[in-house]
Amino acid sequence: MDRPVRVAIVGSGPSGMYAADALTSQDDIAVSVDIIDRLPSPFGLVRYGVAPDHVSIRSVRDTLDKVLDKPGVRFIGNVEVGSDLTLGQLREFYDAIILTYGASRDRALGIPGEDLPGSIAATDFVNWYTGHPDMPPDAFVDVLQQSRSIAVIGVGNVAVDVTRVLAKAPSEIDWTDMPQHVLDALRESVVTDVHVIGRRGPAQATWTTKELRELGELEQTRVIVAEGGDATDPASRQAATDKAVARNVAVIDEWAQRQDDSRSHTIHLHFRCRPVEILGASRVEGLVVERTELDEDGQAQGTGETHVIAVDAVIRSVGYRGTALEGVPFDERRNVIPNIDGRVVDNGVAVPGLYVAGWIKRGPTGIIGTNKKDAVQTVACLLEDAAAPGFRTATNPSEAAVDAIVGAAAVNESGWRRIDAAERALGATRGRDRTTLWSRDDLLAAARS
Numbered sequence: 001m002d003r004p005v006r007v008a009i010v011g012s013g014p015s016g017m018y019a020a021d022a023l024t025s026q027d028d029i030a031v032s033v034d035i036i037d038r039l040p041s042p043f044g045l046v047r048y049g050v051a052p053d054h055v056s057i058r059s060v061r062d063t064l065d066k067v068l069d070k071p072g073v074r075f076i077g078n079v080e081v082g083s084d085l086t087l088g089q090l091r092e093f094y095d096a097i098i099l100t101y102g103a104s105r106d107r108a109l110g111i112p113g114e115d116l117p118g119s120i121a122a123t124d125f126v127n128w129y130t131g132h133p134d135m136p137p138d139a140f141v142d143v144l145q146q147s148r149s150i151a152v153i154g155v156g157n158v159a160v161d162v163t164r165v166l167a168k169a170p171s172e173i174d175w176t177d178m179p180q181h182v183l184d185a186l187r188e189s190v191v192t193d194v195h196v197i198g199r200r201g202p203a204q205a206t207w208t209t210k211e212l213r214e215l216g217e218l219e220q221t222r223v224i225v226a227e228g229g230d231a232t233d234p235a236s237r238q239a240a241t242d243k244a245v246a247r248n249v250a251v252i253d254e255w256a257q258r259q260d261d262s263r264s265h266t267i268h269l270h271f272r273c274r275p276v277e278i279l280g281a282s283r284v285e286g287l288v289v290e291r292t293e294l295d296e297d298g299q300a301q302g303t304g305e306t307h308v309i310a311v312d313a314v315i316r317s318v319g320y321r322g323t324a325l326e327g328v329p330f331d332e333r334r335n336v337i338p339n340i341d342g343r344v345v346d347n348g349v350a351v352p353g354l355y356v357a358g359w360i361k362r363g364p365t366g367i368i369g370t371n372k373k374d375a376v377q378t379v380a381c382l383l384e385d386a387a388a389p390g391f392r393t394a395t396n397p398s399e400a401a402v403d404a405i406v407g408a409a410a411v412n413e414s415g416w417r418r419i420d421a422a423e424r425a426l427g428a429t430r431g432r433d434r435t436t437l438w439s440r441d442d443l444l445a446a447a448r449s
C-alpha cells in the first residue's frame, strides 16, 4: 500500500487551517499534514488582525483550533519557511506544499512625507494592538501621548477598526484580550479627534454597514461628516442601486444631519479628499489633501484645490499586499502567487506539487469564510493530482526528519495548548477571558512550561 501523501501547509491562518481540514475530511487518499507557521501561535490574522472587541468573529479560532486535534495533523510553530526551513528542504520532506502565508505588508501611498515619524502603517498599528510578537510594546505609546488629532487614511473595514480602537473609551475596550501594555497606552491616550479620509464618496467606500454603524454608537465619540459626504452624483446614484452601498450611504446621510452633541471626542469623515502630502519638519504636523470629483465611472479626479488637515499623526490604511517567497513564482503587479484554481503556475505551466490558498492566492479580499471555499478548491486540485502515479516525490518523507531540522525551537500543538492555557489564566487574574501574551520569549516560555 502507498504511504500517506505528505503535505506541508505554510501558514496557519484561516486558509491554512481550512486546507488542513479539507485534506483530512476525505477518505480517498491517506494524507499526513504539517501546518508550519513562523509564529509560536496559530490562526494568522484571526489572532493578529480581527479587532479584539469583535469577540464573535474572533471566536472563529475555536473552530479552527479543532483542526489541530484531527488525526494526521501536526502544528509546527515558530518556524519560518524561507529562513528556518527552505523550500528545497520542504521538497525533500513533503510531496506537496500549500502556500497559505497571507499578505501582511502594507501598501504605500507614494506621497511625500510618508516616511516621517508619526506616519504609521495600519498593519503595524493593528499588529501592536493585537499583540503581534514583531511589534515592540512601546511602539505607539509616544504617538498616543502626543497626538490630539490623528488622520486615518482609507475607508475600508481595517480603517474602521483602527478608528474605533482610537475613539473608544477605556471602559469600552479594557475587557478585551489586548495585551496589558496596549490597554494601558490606550487609557493614557490624548487623542480626541480622528479624521477618516476617503478619496471618493460614501457610495464608493468599502466598509460594511455593521462595522460603519458601530462608529456612531461610541460612548465618548460623535461622528460628523466634515466634507464631500453627498452621494448625489450619477456614479454614486448608480452605485447605490446595490443594497449594501445604499445602506452605507443612508448611515452617512443620517450622520450628516445629526445635531451636535456633547460628546468629548469626534470622528470627522472627509470624503472626496486625496492625500497628496504629509507635512512636518521632524514629525507629522499635517496632511495636505486635494479635493476630488467623481467621473462617470466613479473614479476620483483631482480638482487641483488643496487644503491642510491639522493632524499630529497619520495612519495609512490603504490595503495589504503579499510578498514573494524565494523559489516560488510571483506576480509583482498583483502581489499574489500566480495560480490556476490553486495550482501554482510558472509562465502558465503548473509547478508540480506546489499549491496556494488564501490571501496570497487571490489578494486581500473577502471575509474569513471566503478562505474556506478558496482552500477547498485548492485541495480538490491537490487530491486530483495525488491520485495520479508519481505524485509522491519526497525523498525523505518522515516526520522525524522534519523534527530533526526544526528541533527544539518549534512549538507543536501541545505547546500551543499551553500558550492558550497561560493566556486564559493571565486573563482570569484580571477578570477577562484572556490576555494575549505578546513577546516571543513569553510565548515560548509558556509553550515549554
Ligand SMILES: Cc1cc2nc3c(=O)[nH]c(=O)nc-3n(C[C@H](O)[C@H](O)[C@H](O)COP(=O)(O)OP(=O)(O)OC[C@H]3O[C@@H](n4cnc5c(N)ncnc54)[C@H](O)[C@@H]3O)c2cc1C
Residues within 6 Å of the ligand: 010, 011, 012, 013, 014, 015, 016, 036, 037, 038, 039, 042, 043, 044, 045, 046, 048, 049, 050, 051, 054, 057, 079, 080, 081, 082, 100, 101, 102, 103, 104, 126, 158, 161, 320, 357, 358, 359, 360, 365, 366, 367, 368, 369, 371
Ligand atoms: C486588520 C484586519 C482585520 C480583519 N477583520 C476581519 C473581520 O472582522 N472579519 C473577517 O471575516 N475577516 C477579517 N479580516 C480578513 C481575514 O483576517 C483574512 O481573510 C484571513 O485572515 C486571510 O487568511 P490567510 O490564511 O490567507 O492569511 P493570514 O491570516 O494572514 O495567515 C497567514 C499565516 O502565515 C504565516 N506566515 C507568513 N509568512 C510565513 C513564512 N514565511 N513561514 C511560515 N509561516 C508564515 C503568518 O504568521 C500567518 O499565521 C481582517 C483582516 C485584517 C488585516
